[in-house]
Structures are given as structure tokens and as C-alpha cells.
Amino acid sequence: MIPTKGKKKWMQLPRDVVVGPDVIYDVKDVCDDLKLREGAFIVTGQNTKKIAGDVVFDHLDDCGYEPGIIVSKEASMDDVKKVVSEAEGSNSRYLMGVGSGKSIDVAKLAATQLDLPFISVPTAASHDGIVSSRASIHDKGKKTSIEVNAPMAVIADTNIISGAPYRLLAAGCGDIISNYTAVLDWELAHRLRNEPFSEYAAALSRMTAQILMDSPEAIKPELESSVRIVVKALVSSGVAMSIAGSSRPASGSEHMFSHALDMLAPGSALHGEQCGVGTIMMMYLHGGDWKKIKECLEIIGAPTTAEELGIEDKYILEALLVAHEIRPERYTVLGAGLTPEAAEKVARLTKVIS
Ligand SMILES: NC(=O)C1=CN([C@@H]2O[C@H](COP(=O)(O)OP(=O)(O)OC[C@H]3O[C@@H](n4cnc5c(N)ncnc54)[C@H](OP(=O)(O)O)[C@@H]3O)[C@@H](O)[C@H]2O)C=CC1
Ligand SMILES: O=C(CO)COP(=O)(O)O
Ligand SMILES: [Zn+2]
Incomplete structure (x- = not known):
């Protein structure tokens, strides 16, 4: 995470923000731009897996980027631990949150703990957590807002988001x-x-x-x-x-x-x-x-x-x-x-x- 002590001002912003219809298919180009290729690990949700998680997986798989994928059910510390363990086990090199606020927060915190880059692929425009450097996670019966690394990129497919409730x-x-x-x-x-x-x-x-x-x-x-x-x-x-x-x-x-x-x-x-x-x-x-x-x-x-x-x-x-x-x-x-x-x-x- 960024050092914030003293008079230093260090702003962390996403490098690529890609918004528009069908930009989900630009995911490889975004990864290439960030010099991230093999070793993607996708965190998605139960509903959003079919809508977007699988699309990103197939696309990166076709490109030979050997992605991994996991379904997160809730924004909890338990789910973060699971993601960290699976991503470590599969030698992942970067994480992607593909789904709603929950999946993005779980992937964001796991990426920060693993010290890996993170890409946000929201399927809904429900709050500004899709781009922020915070993750809201349930732990010990309480929800906490934790400072994390901001996404390296945000890929917001407006066709997918229009289809959300x-x-x-x-x-x-x-x-x-x-x-x-x-x-x-x-x-x-x-x-x-x-x-x-x-x-x-x-x-x-x-x-x-x-x-x-x-x-x-x-x-x-x-x-x-x-x-x-x-x-x-x-x-x-x-x-x-x-x-x-x-x-x-x-x-x-x-x-x-x-x-x-x-x-x-x-x-x-x-x-x-x-x-x-x-x-x-x-x-x-x-x-x-x-x-x-x-x-x-x-x-x-x-x-x-x-x-x-x-x-x-x-x-x-x-x-x-x-x-x-x-x-x-x-x-x-x-x-x-x-x-x-x-x-x-x-x-x-x-x-x-x-
Ligand atoms: N980090 C931050 O700065 C912030 C974080 N938050 C946190 O984010 C969470 C809330 O996020 P929010 O997005 O509002 O709600 P949820 O993450 O609870 O998602 C709501 C539901 O919408 C579904 N969904 C999402 N996209 C689509 C789609 N395209 N089509 C059909 N269903 C869809 C999800 O499915 P699925 O089950 O697949 O996820 C889920 O069931 C909370 O945990 C909150 O604390 C809130 C504000 C800021
Ligand atoms: O939801 C947010 C901003 O819209 C993040 O705020 P919090 O720091 O209160 O979690
Ligand atoms: Zn908010």
C-alpha cells in the first residue's frame, strides 16, 4: 500500500479506465497494456459468473493466459482467505474482480494481501467501490472498510451493466x-x-x-x-x-x-x-x-x-x-x-x- 506519513502526497489512480459496449472483450488488451499476461485469477459471484466471469475466463483462456476462477458468495474475511490461498496455490500473478460490489471487494483485498495487481470488472454500477481504494469486508460480525490498493484498471462493459437489475x-x-x-x-x-x-x-x-x-x-x-x-x-x-x-x-x-x-x-x-x-x-x-x-x-x-x-x-x-x-x-x-x-x-x- 502507499506510504502516507508526513507531508508526502501520493495519489493512487487506475491506469486504464475502459467504458463502453462490449469492452469486456478488451480484457486481453488491457492486460497487455499493463504487462500482465499469464496467471490471471478471477473472483466472481454466483449470478455474475455466467454473465461475465465465464466470459472473461474463456477470453483469457483462448489467449493462452491460463486463468483461474473462484466463486465468492459474500464479502467476508473467510472468502478473502480462500481466494488468497487458491491464488497462491496456482501461482497467480494478478487478480480480477468480475461481478458486483462483493466480488470486487473480496478480490481487491486479496490482491492487496498478496501484493498483486488488481483489475476491476464491474457488472453493475451500484457504488463507487468499483474504482476506490477501499474494501468493505465482514469480519467477526462487523463490516469494516479497509484501505487497499486501487485497481490498476477498470473495465466497465455498459452492455452488461445495462442488463443488470x-x-x-x-x-x-x-x-x-x-x-x-x-x-x-x-x-x-x-x-x-x-x-x-x-x-x-x-x-x-x-x-x-x-x-x-x-x-x-x-x-x-x-x-x-x-x-x-x-x-x-x-x-x-x-x-x-x-x-x-x-x-x-x-x-x-x-x-x-x-x-x-x-x-x-x-x-x-x-x-x-x-x-x-x-x-x-x-x-x-x-x-x-x-x-x-x-x-x-x-x-x-x-x-x-x-x-x-x-x-x-x-x-x-x-x-x-x-x-x-x-x-x-x-x-x-x-x-x-x-x-x-x-x-x-x-x-x-x-x-x-x-
Ligand atoms: N469498496 C468500497 O468502497 C465499497 C464497497 N461497498 C460494498 O459493496 C457491497 C454491495 O455491493 P452491491 O454491488 O451494491 O451489491 P451486491 O454485491 O450485494 O450485489 C447485488 C446483487 O446483484 C447481482 N448482480 C450484479 N451484477 C449483476 C448483473 N449484471 N446481472 C444480474 N445480477 C447482478 C449480484 O450477483 P452475485 O451474487 O453474482 O454477486 C448480487 O446478487 C457491500 O458489501 C458494500 O459494503 C459499498 C460501497 C463502497
Ligand atoms: O462507500 C463509500 C464511498 O461512496 C466508501 O465509504 P466508506 O469509507 O464509508 O466505506
Ligand atoms: Zn458509498
Whole structure:
């Protein structure tokens, strides 16, 4: 991983970002460009194996690159260990995460532990983890966000991503829109706690959310152009995080709320969906235009209520109460925590709960 001590600034960015229809067949060219040939090890998911994992495997196999493949079921430390052991056993020289957020995170962390290059091949544009230098992994009953090496390349086939359930793309939009409150929280921490702040990272992150907010009607199901907009925005968010050297520009109080929900009501809603709903409420707390956020998510077709998330009201309220404890070192608008009355007020006023 990159050394970050002292005044040194070391930004880790992907070298190749390939976005477009059928770019999955460019995988060999990308590997060649990175001087990675034999010894690919593919980490894929149960559903995404057929959709993309096998395609990448066959393509590299036909080229004589002798790939290996493993199916990961969950983003857990156990799965990471399995991947590390199999990749070591087969003398793999680089890893590829081909699938959704789970497979990409497992491959990303395994590659970092093995000190091997990593290529991200997302089958859905559901959050900016497809390009970031973080991996969210379950360990000992808790989900932790771990710093890892950024992907050497991102190959986002817009045909494959258009074929994914629309819900995943709408979730990706929620993750992008959440940049607004993340940056507001960061500015607050800079003013109140003198936390280091990067104007460039903040501006890029805010602009990325703004582009989406300016034309939410451009995001529609099964439209290649919509996928292209969202993928580019997710890459841009990832770059903002790389410039900052942390997830600060894209993860604030709304992400803490989402992380709290992951613990209280696991498996109910997608990361980006929860972040979108969190953004509505955190924008209210910031005194900003939360109605515009809600309206934009509604146009896209992303959830804006507890019911649409499939989460009971009581978990929304509990998550609001514990969110500030998720990452105490990251100061946000939640400060030292909301009172139960304040939590209920924000959730009701924004119509997240009824
Ligand atoms: N590293 C980071 O910076 C970040 C990581 N995360 C983490 O990522 C994970 C969530 O990722 P997310 O992608 O939202 O959800 P999941 O990884 O849970 O994937 C959702 C489902 O969609 C399926 N799927 C994906 N692509 C397609 C497709 N093209 N067609 C049909 N089905 C498809 C997956 O299948 P399959 O079973 O094959 O995977 C899976 O069943 C969480 O663990 C979260 O903590 C979230 C944000 C940032
Ligand atoms: O999801 C992220 C940014 O969108 C990553 O943020 P975390 O550091 O909170 O995991
Ligand atoms: Zn996120």
C-alpha cells in the first residue's frame, strides 16, 4: 500500500479506465497494456459468473493466459482467505474482480494481501467501490472498510451493466448524490476541527453529484447512455477519494447512517439506496435543499422512504441515533449524536418514515 506519513502526497489512480459496449472483450488488451499476461485469477459471484466471469475466463483462456476462477458468495474475511490461498496455490500473478460490489471487494483485498495487481470488472454500477481504494469486508460480525490498493484498471462493459437489475443502477445514483452531504460534512469538520481539506477533491466530488442532479431524467432502465453517465460519475467519485487520500469526499453522515443500517437491518437494501435516503435526512440537518435530493431520487426511481427500502421505521430511527458512533473520528453534522426527538423529527419531516 502507499506510504502516507508526513507531508508526502501520493495519489493512487487506475491506469486504464475502459467504458463502453462490449469492452469486456478488451480484457486481453488491457492486460497487455499493463504487462500482465499469464496467471490471471478471477473472483466472481454466483449470478455474475455466467454473465461475465465465464466470459472473461474463456477470453483469457483462448489467449493462452491460463486463468483461474473462484466463486465468492459474500464479502467476508473467510472468502478473502480462500481466494488468497487458491491464488497462491496456482501461482497467480494478478487478480480480477468480475461481478458486483462483493466480488470486487473480496478480490481487491486479496490482491492487496498478496501484493498483486488488481483489475476491476464491474457488472453493475451500484457504488463507487468499483474504482476506490477501499474494501468493505465482514469480519467477526462487523463490516469494516479497509484501505487497499486501487485497481490498476477498470473495465466497465455498459452492455452488461445495462442488463443488470435497474435497482442496482439507481443505487449507484444514490451513492453519487450522497457526495453532496459528504462534502458538507467535510467542510464542517474543516471549520470546526481544523481537519485537512482538499478543495480539488471536494470540488470534483460536488460537481459529480451536480451533473446527476441537473438531469436525473437521463437515468432510465436498459439505456446504455444512462449506464455511461453513472459509471463515469462513479469513476469521478473514486478519483476524488484518491485525491483526498480517504473516502471523505464521498462518505459522510449519510454513509454512517447506511453503515449503521447494515448492522441493524442487514441485507434489506443496497448500499447506494441507503446512502440516498440518508442524504435526504442529512441534507435536512445541514439546512440544505433536501426536497431537491428527494425529488431527484424519485425521478431516478431510487427509494426515498423506509418502506421503499424494505426497512422498518424503528431501524431507521435507531440507525440515526447510533450513526455518529460508527466512525467517531469522522466529524459530521451528527456531532455527538441526535436526541431521540430530533431523530424522529428529521425522519418524519422528510417523510422517510410516516
Ligand atoms: N469498496 C468500497 O468502497 C465499497 C464497497 N461497498 C460494498 O459493496 C457491497 C454491495 O455491493 P452491491 O454491488 O451494491 O451489491 P451486491 O454485491 O450485494 O450485489 C447485488 C446483487 O446483484 C447481482 N448482480 C450484479 N451484477 C449483476 C448483473 N449484471 N446481472 C444480474 N445480477 C447482478 C449480484 O450477483 P452475485 O451474487 O453474482 O454477486 C448480487 O446478487 C457491500 O458489501 C458494500 O459494503 C459499498 C460501497 C463502497
Ligand atoms: O462507500 C463509500 C464511498 O461512496 C466508501 O465509504 P466508506 O469509507 O464509508 O466505506
Ligand atoms: Zn458509498
